[in-house]
Amino acid sequence: MNDASPPTQADPGPPDLDAPDAGRPHLGALLAAVERTNELLQRVLAEVATTPSTHAIFADAGYVYAAAGRLVAGTEDRRTFALDAEGFIDAFIDKARAIFPDSRLLRVYWYDGARRRIHTAEQQRIAELPDVKVRLGNLNANNQQKGVDSLIRGDLESLARHRAIGDAVLIGGDEDLVSAVEAAQGYGARVHLWGIDAVEGRNQAEPLLWEVDSQRTFDLDFCRPYVTRRTEGYEPYGEAGAGGPAPGRDEVRFVGAQVAAQWLAARGRDSLAELLPGRPYLPGPVDQELLFEAEALLRLSLRAHADLRRALRDGFWEHLQAQY
Template identity: 85%
Template sequence: MTDPSESPEQSPEQSAEQPARHEQPPEHLRAIAAAVQRTNDLLTRVLAEVATTPSTHAIFVDAGYVYAAAGRLVAGTEDRRSFDLDAEGLIEAFIDRARTIFPDSRLLRVYWYDGARRRIHTTEQQRIAELPDVKVRLGNLNANNQQKGVDSLIRTDLESLARHRAISDAALIGGDEDLVSAVEAAQGYGARVHLWGIEAAGGRNQAEPLLWEVDSQRTFDLDFCKPYVTRRTTHEAYADGAFAGRPAPGRDDVRFVGAQVAAQWLASRGRDNVAELLPGHPILPGAVDQELLVEAEALLGLSLRGHADLRRALRDGFWDHLHTQF
């Protein structure tokens, strides 16, 4: 008889198969483990890509604020006609400063916001627009030469870039309280907004609510701004009728400059736009006449203020060229 206390002998093959059967996990557990592994692999790739992707910053410049603040600080006036601003040099300085503040970030571009009559680029704005990595955005100018629509342009760009994760940091150069909403919108999408300003001779030139809202603040002093602002001595008063010790230009010289400005406007603004002036001959709209004067003075390097005869010659040259083209 067989002793019931004795277990039947198992072959070595049977002994090996038995535990193997118990160690094999069920099918659904194997599927879960595989899904977890795929997820881990995906996260590893995503994290590796994020680690190697640099952050991005952009610089948003309210040109009206820069002209007014830098002009006041360096030249003692906010009147653009009284000083020259080296916009290209100043933009490069802003870019260089951003490189030191955001060392691990790349520049998307510089946005330069300014005003212009009927949003048509002036010669200066055209030169700025041709700079690499610079985008000129134009609001309008009213009859008092005040910018209109610039703040809304800044908000649109700042919010859009932040929403699409195109930037992680924004350097905002401005001072208007209306920019608070732009800052809030960008921050709502995770971007950090850094307010840059220009030193004010006395008090502040940036709204306090704007200062409270941003993530950081930085101010550029006189030494930073001075190389980029040059006062135009030719716009001082000429009580004796002289041109700061230089001989007055002749009528033919000024007439030629008037034709030059007309040719530049035709090239930059288009024939249809300039042709709108023809029905008003020989009178130019006040804003257009002022713009003609400013650009002619820049070409001459002399002021024509207080010289009615030369200003008439300037208009004559302007009309002469238009009449040869239409």
């Protein structure tokens, strides 16, 4: 048998670290990579340090109307008072600017309800304001908002998740908003609850008050410039003290056509097609809107004069039919 062992290779010894084929990156290349990484990190940190923080305002219009109407006009019925939404929004923006001086405004989200989510003329005007986005929930037969809370939660959570805002101003009072607050806080945003003084008791849910990071309420003096009773300046026809003669049927028909033009511009031809088959009858909400808008233009009440109300509807229908 051949007992000879296979020849052994000589020990190569420790690797030469300076050799380019040693199987490891050259030490000089490693140092250069580290320096480049540090330079990139310094640039990122410098950019973050100079980027201003951002805040947004989330306003539940239903709460603003109800709370401000009750405080200033003594009623929550929107039909009986006018609210200067543009003035209110500007006041909220100014207040936020004072509270967050080192932060920039992303935008104001104005949440309201509308039938079939079609903007009213007033909501269209608000949507045209700079830095304002109108978001619409639905409005049921009892004029109650539906879906607004879920819209607030979706926007608030999304902006917080993407680090688009650091502070969120929430103007509302519904307990259903607690989940929106929790979601935003889970992503690191601070949520500040703003409200309007209640005539008695509270108009914001206690669980909501417990959950937010800070609270602030606005008093009567703050709200008074932005709320006006619609009945101020109206003269009821046929009653003592009425100023001037009642307008004629032609004048009222013309006002009806004016309101119809505004209605059509706000809702579009699809809504007109739905309305026409019911002529000469108007759905209750449309009829009420027509009456309130006409009284605002005339600065007089039509409640006691059925003949003028008929002329008003005639003018409304005549304009719509001419556009179909």
